[in-house]
Amino acid sequence: MMNQRVYITKPGEASVLKLIDEPLKEIAENEVRVKVIATGVAFADMMMRKGKYPGAPGFPFVPGHEVVGVVENIGREVTNFKKGQFVASFCKYGGYSRFVHLLEKDLVLIPDGVDLYEAAAIILNYLTAYQLLYRIAEVQKGNTVLAHGLGGGVGTALLQLSKELDIKLYGTASAKDRQKFISEGVFYIDYRTEDFVKRMNSLEPNGVDVVFDGVGGFNWQRSYQTLKRDGLFIGYGFTYAAEDSVQSNEQQFMVEEWNRILHTEKTSSGHKGKFYSISKVSQQEPNTILEDLNQLFKLLKEYKIKPKIAHKVPLEEAVTAHQLFEKGIDGKILLICQ
Known part of the structure; x- marks a missing residue:
């Protein structure tokens, strides 16, 4: 089974983003394989691409802080999620992908009735x-x-x-x-x-x-x-x-x-x-990330917050998404991964 991921191959302009086909890894016992529906484009991604973001991985790497998707498979030790559920995660890196493997402890269940694209737009x-x-x-x-x-x-x-x-x-x-x-x-x-x-x-x-x-x-x-x-x-x-x-x-x-x-x-x-x-919070106090994300989904479901989505761009057009971001946009840009 194959995966597709967008890599920042080296520091530079948006053209350094490349969609790469690669074999999908085996799922670990404590992991959840998420079929990504949408991931957000952020200012931090621009800074990483330009080589100006402190603590970013070495090139090449896959950016993407926020993921919304559907559980495609689970490891043997996973107990809180099952196939077909819609989930979200602040994942720090790796979101620009068709599939991601995430630890069970880093996932939040998206409540019924919450728009999945709006869910992706609020995470970061x-x-x-x-x-x-x-x-x-x-x-x-x-x-x-x-x-x-x-x-x-x-x-x-x-x-x-x-x-x-x-x-x-x-x-x-x-x-x-x-x-x-x-x-x-x-x-x-x-x-x-x-x-x-x-x-x-x-x-x-x-x-x-x-x-x-x-x-x-x-x-x-x-x-x-x-x-x-x-x-x-x-x-x-x-x-x-x-x-x-x-x-x-x-x-x-x-x-x-x-x-x-x-x-x-x-x-x-x-x-x-x-x-x-x-x-830093996600490393030192990960429970607060989960607690607050759950609260935000509640507010979203109650229509107390409403993110504005400016563009939905296919994953394979990540270069275009970065170019749009740098021109200045009013609202969130999402990469649509399926």
């Missing part, structure tokens, strides 16, 4: 947003929050999930999202034309309770200036690194700040500081 972004809000920041009703990149995947998820918390949300985004955010009750800041520090200092002179910053670089320093004295800064991404050239002093700042926050839970400004990495 909504799981990240949910854990940022509830587990890392422990945001409370009435808190003031600044979130950067509110128009992106995690930002959209933060916006939808924060409605349950009744917080005052400020967000930076591009001008095209202006009306959408205003209609949602978000205090919107155009990061291209406005100085978000000056704007926030005028709107919240005493500062906000929490900042979520997925940008990185010197943007962190500016985010600190919007916090209350006892405010919390959370860094969870490094989109600044996607630029073709990154200044050496900015890179040096990031290294020093990373080490400072990691060891002291304080920023260079003296504020409380934390990092979030879903990959």
